[in-house]
Amino acid sequence: MDRTLAIIKPDATKKRIIGKIVERIEEEGFTIAEMRLARLTEDEAKGFYAVHKDKGFYGSLCEFMSSGPVVLLVLEAENAIRRWREVMGATDPAQAKPGTLRRAYGFSIERNAVHGSDARETAEWEIAYFFKKK
Numbered sequence: 724m725d726r727t728l729a730i731i732k733p734d735a736t737k738k739r740i741i742g743k744i745v746e747r748i749e750e751e752g753f754t755i756a757e758m759r760l761a762r763l764t765e766d767e768a769k770g771f772y773a774v775h776k777d778k779g780f781y782g783s784l785c786e787f788m789s790s791g792p793v794v795l796l797v798l799e800a801e802n803a804i805r806r807w808r809e810v811m812g813a814t815d816p817a818q819a820k821p822g823t824l825r826r827a828y829g830f831s832i833e834r835n836a837v838h839g840s841d842a843r844e845t846a847e848w849e850i851a852y853f854f855k856k857k
């Protein structure tokens with residue numbers, strides 16, 4: 724079983740579509756191992772997205788990610804990382820395939836409704852970032 728970190732981003736919680744996204748997660752056969760509503764500080768967002776710190780969109784992205792509530796989830800499934808990225812679709816909602824969450828609910832390349840880890844090592848790092856066991 725693989726694990727991945729999913730985030731329902733502030734644009735999606737503001738649109739009141741947490742339920743629709745969680746429903747899709749369950750329909751797709753993922754097991755929700757952890758789930759928590761959170762409000763990220765800008766510093767937490769900066770730490771989470773540190774890999775992007777040299778990109779032009781980093782400041783705006785971190786401001787956006789701390790602008791409202793998010794839902795943090797750990798999803799389990801066979802090939803969870805790859806499968807969740809398929810369900811999300813491409814980063815830019817305009818490029819995402821029909822039927823994907825970002826195509827359905829994304830507003831822009833920044834405000835794209837959901838996050839998913841991109842590899843096994845980053846998934847474990849991201850899960851530990853938010854769900855470190857005491």
Ligand code: ADP
Nearest residue numbers: 775780784813814832833834835837838839841
């Ligand atoms: P993904 O979330 O698909 O793995 P990235 O890791 O490349 O995409 O980027 C992380 C997040 O940064 C994206 O989900 C999106 O919110 C934001 N982002 C990526 N590229 C841009 C861009 N060109 N302009 C603004 N925001 C961006």
Ligand code: MG
Nearest residue numbers: 838839840841
């Ligand atoms: Mg990424």
